[in-house]
Amino acid sequence: MKFLSILLCLIAQIAFGQISGTVKGIEGNQETPLPGASVFWEGTDIGTTTDAKGKYSIERSPKSNRLKVSFIGFSSQTKIVISRKGTMNFTLKEDGQKLNEVELIGRVDASTVDLKSPELTYKIDSKELRKAACCNLSESFETNASVDVSFADAVTGTKHIEMLGLAGRYALIQRENIPFARGINASTGFTYIPGPFVESIQLTKGLSSVMNGYESITGQINVEFLKPENAPKLFLNVFGNEGGRMEGNVVSAFTLNEKTSSEILAHYSNTPIVNDHNSDGFADMPIGGEINISNKWHFGRDGKGWEGQIGATAIRDIKKGGQVDFVKEQNPSDSVWGYSSTGRRFEVFGKAGYVFANNLNRSLGLIFSANYHDREATFGSRNYLGEQSGFYFNSIFQDIIGNTNHRFKTGLSVQGDDISEVYISSPLSSLAFNSNRTEIVPGAYFEYTYNPNPKLTMVAGLRGDYNSFFKKAFLTPRANVKYDINENSTLRIGGGRGQRTANPIIEHIHAMATGRLLNFNGISNITPEVAWNSGLGWSQKINILGKEFQFNLDGFYTYFENQLVVDSDFDPSTIYFLYRSDSRSLSLFSQLDFEIIKNLDMRLAYKFLKSEENYLEGLRQVYLVPKNRAFANLSYSTESKWKFDFTLNWFGEKRLPDSDQHAANIQIPDVSPSFVTANVQVNKEFKNGLEVFLGSDNVFNFQQTSSPIINSQNPYSNTFDTNYAWGPIFGRNIYLGLYYSLK
Amino acid sequence: MKNIKTIALLAMFTLSFGQLKSQDLDTSMIVNGVCGMCERVIEKAAKIEGVSKAEWDSETKILLLSYDSTKVSLMKINKSVAASGYDTEYVTASDEAYNKLHGCCHYRDPKIVKDHESEKKSKKK
Numbered sequence: 001m002k003f004l005s006i007l008l009c010l011i012a013q014i015a016f017g018q019i020s021g022t023v024k025g026i027e028g029n030q031e032t033p034l035p036g037a038s039v040f041w042e043g044t045d046i047g048t049t050t051d052a053k054g055k056y057s058i059e060r061s062p063k064s065n066r067l068k069v070s071f072i073g074f075s076s077q078t079k080i081v082i083s084r085k086g087t088m089n090f091t092l093k094e095d096g097q098k099l100n101e102v103e104l105i106g107r108v109d110a111s112t113v114d115l116k117s118p119e120l121t122y123k124i125d126s127k128e129l130r131k132a133a134c135c136n137l138s139e140s141f142e143t144n145a146s147v148d149v150s151f152a153d154a155v156t157g158t159k160h161i162e163m164l165g166l167a168g169r170y171a172l173i174q175r176e177n178i179p180f181a182r183g184i185n186a187s188t189g190f191t192y193i194p195g196p197f198v199e200s201i202q203l204t205k206g207l208s209s210v211m212n213g214y215e216s217i218t219g220q221i222n223v224e225f226l227k228p229e230n231a232p233k234l235f236l237n238v239f240g241n242e243g244g245r246m247e248g249n250v251v252s253a254f255t256l257n258e259k260t261s262s263e264i265l266a267h268y269s270n271t272p273i274v275n276d277h278n279s280d281g282f283a284d285m286p287i288g289g290e291i292n293i294s295n296k297w298h299f300g301r302d303g304k305g306w307e308g309q310i311g312a313t314a315i316r317d318i319k320k321g322g323q324v325d326f327v328k329e330q331n332p333s334d335s336v337w338g339y340s341s342t343g344r345r346f347e348v349f350g351k352a353g354y355v356f357a358n359n360l361n362r363s364l365g366l367i368f369s370a371n372y373h374d375r376e377a378t379f380g381s382r383n384y385l386g387e388q389s390g391f392y393f394n395s396i397f398q399d400i401i402g403n404t405n406h407r408f409k410t411g412l413s414v415q416g417d418d419i420s421e422v423y424i425s426s427p428l429s430s431l432a433f434n435s436n437r438t439e440i441v442p443g444a445y446f447e448y449t450y451n452p453n454p455k456l457t458m459v460a461g462l463r464g465d466y467n468s469f470f471k472k473a474f475l476t477p478r479a480n481v482k483y484d485i486n487e488n489s490t491l492r493i494g495g496g497r498g499q500r501t502a503n504p505i506i507e508h509i510h511a512m513a514t515g516r517l518l519n520f521n522g523i524s525n526i527t528p529e530v531a532w533n534s535g536l537g538w539s540q541k542i543n544i545l546g547k548e549f550q551f552n553l554d555g556f557y558t559y560f561e562n563q564l565v566v567d568s569d570f571d572p573s574t575i576y577f578l579y580r581s582d583s584r585s586l587s588l589f590s591q592l593d594f595e596i597i598k599n600l601d602m603r604l605a606y607k608f609l610k611s612e613e614n615y616l617e618g619l620r621q622v623y624l625v626p627k628n629r630a631f632a633n634l635s636y637s638t639e640s641k642w643k644f645d646f647t648l649n650w651f652g653e654k655r656l657p658d659s660d661q662h663a664a665n666i667q668i669p670d671v672s673p674s675f676v677t678a679n680v681q682v683n684k685e686f687k688n689g690l691e692v693f694l695g696s697d698n699v700f701n702f703q704q705t706s707s708p709i710i711n712s713q714n715p716y717s718n719t720f721d722t723n724y725a726w727g728p729i730f731g732r733n734i735y736l737g738l739y740y741s742l743k
Numbered sequence: 744m745k746n747i748k749t750i751a752l753l754a755m756f757t758l759s760f761g762q763l764k765s766q767d768l769d770t771s772m773i774v775n776g777v778c779g780m781c782e783r784v785i786e787k788a789a790k791i792e793g794v795s796k797a798e799w800d801s802e803t804k805i806l807l808l809s810y811d812s813t814k815v816s817l818m819k820i821n822k823s824v825a826a827s828g829y830d831t832e833y834v835t836a837s838d839e840a841y842n843k844l845h846g847c848c849h850y851r852d853p854k855i856v857k858d859h860e861s862e863k864k865s866k867k868k
Contacts, residue, residue, distance in 0.1 A: 019835075066853065079851040082775040082804065086835025088851075 017085025145605035165611030172216030210461035217498035241735035244273030286321030337715030495534030515720030522578035628652030788827035
């Protein structure tokens with residue numbers, strides 16, 4: 001204060017000039033001028049707003065030396081100005097990010113709850129993604145406790161995700177706001193997104209905006225790839241692990257002129273080696289590889305008129321698994337049980353946006369994509385062929401009503417799918433199932449956002465769609481409310497409806513990896529899956545002894561009016577596919593983030609999942625979903641760019657499909673024991689753009705104690721079942737690799 | 744004793760004479776900054792050719808200057824200080840120069856200023 005009064009006395013005697021400058025905002029990785037931002041001298045009523053180019057000019061005030069800039073959706077920023085005239089530029093960060101801590105202490109605050117969003121959204125950036133170096137999107141959630149990743153079965157190597165106690169198919173998985181992992185791509189979608197392509201992930205728990213369609217029930221995962229305009233000229237990643245998996249990724253971005261930039265993203269992975277660590281005669285992981293190539297073009301990003309992007313993706317993968325002899329030998333005998341799979345996906349996509357230069361609250365966006373996907377797979381004597389041709393179009397028009405307290409989004413959308421799934425059991429050709437579905441769903445939506453003050457945001461959305469396959473129109477209402485009790489605590493509440501059409505086999509492809517009869521009688525009449533979801537969330541920042549604790553608590557309840565349930569309990573030699581009502585899931589989640597000492601961050605999380613499906617014998621916990629789940633992550637980074645990361649995962653008991661009707665020698669306990677796995681990783685970043693990492697999955701070398709496969713000696717018997725994989729099969733898996741970026 | 748007095752007188756005479764000759768001007772101006780590191784940078788930046796004294800105080804933010812107005816202008820000193828990353832009364836530092844400063848020297852940021860103030864308080868205790 002002493003300094004201030006002296007300073008003011010001195011300044012007051014001199015003539016004053018103008019302070020001018022530019023106000024910019026950082027959204028994603030891009031800096032854009034912020035028009036209409038308010039600029040004022042703190043403690044006075046002298047202020048101004050920025051013009052269309054984000055520029056301002058303000059008379060130097062003798063009463064204050066603190067110049068404050070604020071803009072809705074961004075953290076406000078104050079600068080101490082002592083000069084009588086001159087330039088002061090401001091760069092605001094989006095709300096919820098902590099400018100000072102990140103810049104000044106070098107603290108990695110890589111995954112935070114987006115405090116601005118009315119939905120409960122976690123942002124996961126590339127720093128967080130690099131904590132789990134391997135390999136694709138499914139592993140990206142290993143340092144995030146909201147989403148769980150586990151193997152679907154002991155053969156295919158496919159990883160399932162689980163959110164709010166429900167399978168990943170109930171979440172909307174988008175790639176740059178275009179639906180991605182759906183239809184035939186439901187089981188491969190995650191492995192078709194290589195981790196190093198990803199710039200950031202937005203994870204929304206609970207229902208997301210009606211703008212994105214009617215399908216999401218438990219949440220939304222949107223993945224943003226590296227952008228041509230700010231990706232490195234060349235980005236390389238190589239990875240290898242003890243299990244023999246090798247992977248290489250290359251991203252190359254180039255700018256043709258001011259308005260046009262392009263990017264190529266290429267991925268190749270291969271696992272040539274067979275491992276059988278638990279000696280059951282079955283490969284722990286399938287061998288084979290994947291090629292994944294994308295090319296994107298961005299046009300006209302100068303902030304006015306039309307801007308757009310187009311791109312294409314081609315993916316091919318080949319897998320081989322099952323009994324070790326099948327994988328190793330060129331011409332295995334018919335008595336050997338094998339798994340093989342090939343998948344192909346082609347996709348073109350594009351976006352166009354129009355920026356209204358004289359009205360910045362108004363915008364128009366168009367999104368379109370078309371895809372073809374097929375998958376051929378063999379499980380012993382069973383053959384599967386899935387094929388999908390699809391297209392998607394969405395339009396988003398945004399504007400305000402009167403003032404920015406009232407905003408709306410509206411648009412038309414259409415989604416079309418031609419999906420066929422065929423299952424044939426080769427010697428017994430009578431056991432076949434064929435599902436063909438052509439579904440065109442045009443729809444319209446309107447979403448209104450009421451934002452009377454910075455504390456309260458209410459979003460109400462409604463969409464109406466017509467499904468040509470069911471010949472039925474349906475409504476999807478959804479609402480979210482966010483209220484900031486004070487600057488440290490935020491409450492959220494939301495709920496609504498979701499609907500989707502199940503693709504029975506691909507979503508339960510693990511049922512193919514058994515010898516049990518598949519009974520599809522219960523689903524001969526296709527009906528849509530309908531669910532209601534509601535949730536409550538509380539985010540709180542607590543300051544204790546100068547340390548900041550971030551605490552999140554949320555609870556979600558999902559109720560199914562209709563759900564495709566796959567029952568593996570009732571009959572040990574049959575798996576039933578059924579439409580059932582009344583399935584429900586309750587998920588309670590708490591997470592605490594804090595900095596123990598400088599640069600040492602800790603995250604603790606606990607999750608309770610009471611996820612029950614209405615099986616033939618009534619409501620029971622879903623297979624392999626633990627009721628209790630805990631998570632701890634410690635990460636330490638040094639000024640000299642070393643990063644150490646340690647993750648502990650504790651899984652409570654998981655329910656396994658009943659096996660008590662089997663012969664005594666092949667029975668498996670009803671529940672798995674609880675267990676702990678741990679991952680560690682060390683990264684070192686060098687100045688020349690090189691980053692190397694060394695780590696280990698499952699460092700305590702925990703292996704599943706009971707067999708993941710029932711009757712593994714007789715894979716062609718009708719009791720053979722590979723769906724008992726509740727823990728790691730492989731054991732410790734050491735890996736190393738590097739990233740290199742050339743700016 | 745007498746000798747010492749003579750020397751002192753002589754020295755004073757020489758100094759004042761020298762001063763008259765080179766027409767040194769004494770002035771002060773405000774330069775923003777927060778810490779001891781800032782002090783070193785500011786003073787070093789201000790001591791360009793023609794400047795005989797540059798003393799900055801982090802409490803008052805005042806830079807005391809003595810300079811030869813035939814050799815250097817006040818504006819030139821301002822610009823030199825601003826180029827080192829510090830805002831002066833007459834010239835603001837560029838964003839590039841400011842951002843190059845060590846994190847603890849980001850004097851435009853009220854949080855940093857507060858941190859330094861509480862540091863000083865705790866030291867006094």
